[in-house]
Amino acid sequence: MMFAVAIAALLAAFFAAPSSLPATAVSTGDHQLAQRVAALLPDSGLAGGSVGLSVAVIEHGKVRKAGLGTTDGSTPVQPETVFETGSAQKVLTATLLADLVETQDIKLTDTLAELWPDTRFADPAVAGITVEQLATHTAGLPSIPTRDDPGFPRALAGYLLADNAYASLNDPVRTLATMTGVHPGTDYSYSNLGYAALGQTLAKADGRDYATALRERVLAPLGMHHTTTRTTPGVPADAALPHGTAGVAAVPWMNPAWAAVGTGTWTTGSDLAAFLIATMRDDAPKPLTLTHRPRAKVSDFSAYDGRVGLGWQLWKANGTRVSWHNGLTNGSRSFIAHTGDDRAVIVLANSTRTPVEKIGFQLLKLSIPEFDEEQSPHPALLALTVLLALGAPALTLLGVARPRRSRLSRPLDRLKVISLLTAGTALWLLALRVGEWGHTPRLVWALGCVLLTNSVVLAAWRWRRLPTTRGRYLWLRWLTFSVPTLIFGALLYADVMVLIHLP
The missing domain is CATH 3.40.710.10 (DD-peptidase/beta-lactamase superfamily)
Incomplete structure (x- = not known):
């Protein structure tokens, strides 16, 4: 079952992951102007970082116009696009x-x-x-x-x-x-x-x-x-x-x-x-x-x-x-x-x-x-993108999959599961908002989705056998649960609200 869920999540996330036709893939208007502009666009080896452009050149009262790329990933830009x-x-x-x-x-x-x-x-x-x-x-x-x-x-x-x-x-x-x-x-x-x-x-x-x-x-x-x-x-x-x-x-x-x-x-x-x-x-x-x-x-x-x-x-x-x-x-x-x-x-x-x-x-x-000068993304931003999109979900799955009792880490309980899933999802969605996706394969984000999906499935399977809390001092356990969960919960709420505000 876990394998089937993983495959389904991978396919769904791959097609939902950040992607766009390169701006050079389609053009309208003055063909020569469009070709000239396309030659000036940077090539990242992926989507090029550009989505759509509207360009006009005026020389002695004569206007030449061209549209390149798309308005939304699929609709071609026209010279009259807003x-x-x-x-x-x-x-x-x-x-x-x-x-x-x-x-x-x-x-x-x-x-x-x-x-x-x-x-x-x-x-x-x-x-x-x-x-x-x-x-x-x-x-x-x-x-x-x-x-x-x-x-x-x-x-x-x-x-x-x-x-x-x-x-x-x-x-x-x-x-x-x-x-x-x-x-x-x-x-x-x-x-x-x-x-x-x-x-x-x-x-x-x-x-x-x-x-x-x-x-x-x-x-x-x-x-x-x-x-x-x-x-x-x-x-x-x-x-x-x-x-x-x-x-x-x-x-x-x-x-x-x-x-x-x-x-x-x-x-x-x-x-x-x-x-x-x-x-x-x-x-x-x-x-x-x-x-x-x-x-x-x-x-x-x-x-x-x-x-x-x-x-x-x-x-x-x-x-x-x-x-x-x-x-x-x-x-x-x-x-x-x-x-x-x-x-x-x-x-x-x-x-x-x-x-x-x-x-x-x-x-x-x-x-x-x-x-x-060509503006290449800073390596630290690329690393952060992978860390948020793939690293956070991986750590979430490792946390949910660990034994209920372990000498090397705090025993797993339901509060820990909630904290892990909240943090992993919030950071994974944050990667979508702030990550460098013009130079990062969308498979990275899709694999993160697979890891998170498996974390949820595994957490649901283990839920009934886990205690609500573990530890000698219950007040301290609730405190260590509440603070990070509230922080990542607020981040998750902000992530969702941004997605809602998208046109």
């Missing part, structure tokens, strides 16, 4: 700011204290932060409020478990009101918190919520009708579902109060192409021109004369001026860029393993060493 924007959304947020400046609804020199008169800021330095400082990452703010937002511990847990890390974060302006020790100035320090507060501030200046203001002032005038901001959980129809690594689905990030940074925001390559074409026109609307004025130096990118405009990164690479921004979420990546000679590129991917910056810059014929 992807998460990630932090590329910040460029759209900055464009909304520029439009409000153009209509004199806000000034770049306006401070938080002036724009939020009913909010009491604990630190005068925070109250004095200007809109321009928020938009150029020179407000001296951290990327994420690690100590000033009570929701951060849950956000960190969500990040580590590949869940919606932004869901528990507070309203960014409310968080800023409690912050102290901030030193605004001209130094560049990338801040998601700053852009989230900027988005809320722009919504207040406009008199509508961020999503409505962005749609009416920026997206609709440019014909970007497939670019959306979600205010409720879920994904748009026919969206490219996010993946951490090939075959491992990820929970989309979403928090309406943080939408301006790129959470819950979706777009298409065609919409972004329309945006970049409008940006590169000689008679481009003033708000689009305003966002490209250099405003602060970026010391980390001094080799490229790095500057920052409103949202845009402004570089000089290989003698070419290039404006760009990238994005990274729980399971998607994005890259948009254009040069001063009417060339532009959009790369959207639904896997964090896709090197969108390398692809984008090389399609623009620009060599950026920082993005050209």
Whole structure:
């Protein structure tokens, strides 16, 4: 019976294990462009780490589009497929700011204290932060409020478990009101918190919520009708579902109060192409021109004369001026860029393993060493994946199979069986969420399932003959059972909730 159960579990787990068609297996749109992009993708020897891509190249007003891979492991990506924007959304947020400046609804020199008169800021330095400082990452703010937002511990847990890390974060302006020790100035320090507060501030200046203001002032005038901001959980129809690594689905990030940074925001390559074409026109609307004025130096990118405009990164690479921004979420990546000679590129991917910056810059014929290097997974991550997916179930089976009485270890009882099964299952599911499955055979996870299944069957067979507890001090036995079981039980609950939240 155990053998039959093992075979059934192996087959079921093998087909349910992390897997996906390589992004190079299927393509749509411009065949030559698809081939060129495929040649730039890394080859891990397995699924390649990439799931799907939408790519567009613009040269002197002519747009070429291609889709590679799949949206969900089986459905081919089309040029019109919807992807998460990630932090590329910040460029759209900055464009909304520029439009409000153009209509004199806000000034770049306006401070938080002036724009939020009913909010009491604990630190005068925070109250004095200007809109321009928020938009150029020179407000001296951290990327994420690690100590000033009570929701951060849950956000960190969500990040580590590949869940919606932004869901528990507070309203960014409310968080800023409690912050102290901030030193605004001209130094560049990338801040998601700053852009989230900027988005809320722009919504207040406009008199509508961020999503409505962005749609009416920026997206609709440019014909970007497939670019959306979600205010409720879920994904748009026919969206490219996010993946951490090939075959491992990820929970989309979403928090309406943080939408301006790129959470819950979706777009298409065609919409972004329309945006970049409008940006590169000689008679481009003033708000689009305003966002490209250099405003602060970026010391980390001094080799490229790095500057920052409103949202845009402004570089000089290989003698070419290039404006760009990238994005990274729980399971998607994005890259948009254009040069001063009417060339532009959009790369959207639904896997964090896709090197969108390398692809984008090389399609623009620009060599950026920082993005050209292949990013191989750390050996420690590969070892951790195998340890969680296979090692934990193996130890569980060994624990359940040991004699009821042993001179070498604590005698087996029902409490120990419960602890072993809870810990083994929690760690095995954790491997699915945080493991490196772009470079690890899915057979590893499937074998772990076999070991766990046999552990359950063996535990059920032995259950009636085992005492509830063993040991001289019952209170100590219950204590040593309760603490680890509660810890791994909480982890198991978190694992299950992440799976429930998947689109």
